[in-house]
Amino acid sequence: MKTKLKITGMSCSGCSDAVERVLSRVDGVQEVEISLDTGEAQVTHEDGASLENMVGAVAKAGYSAEADG
Ligand SMILES: [Cu+2]
Numbered sequence: 001m002k003t004k005l006k007i008t009g010m011s012c013s014g015c016s017d018a019v020e021r022v023l024s025r026v027d028g029v030q031e032v033e034i035s036l037d038t039g040e041a042q043v044t045h046e047d048g049a050s051l052e053n054m055v056g057a058v059a060k061a062g063y064s065a066e067a068d069g
Helices: 013-024 051-060
Strands: 002-008 029-035 040-045 064-066
Touching: 002 029, 002 051, 013 029, 013 040, 051 064
Parallel strands: none
Antiparallel strands: 002 040, 002 064, 029 040
C-alpha cells in the first residue's frame, strides 16, 4: 500500500536524500519517492508498516512529517 507524507524542513537535495534514506530503513517500507518541490514523500510499504515509525524516523533525522490526505 501507499502512504503520502508531507515533509517539512527540506531545503535541498541533501535533505531529500536524507529523508529518503531514513524512510527506506523503516520496517516494512519497500520504496520511497521524495519530491523536494512539493515536500511530499510517496511511501510504498507493507500493510503492517507503522506510520508512527515513519514519522518518528523523519523526526529523528531533523525534519517533520505528517500524513497527507
Ligand atoms: Cu538540505
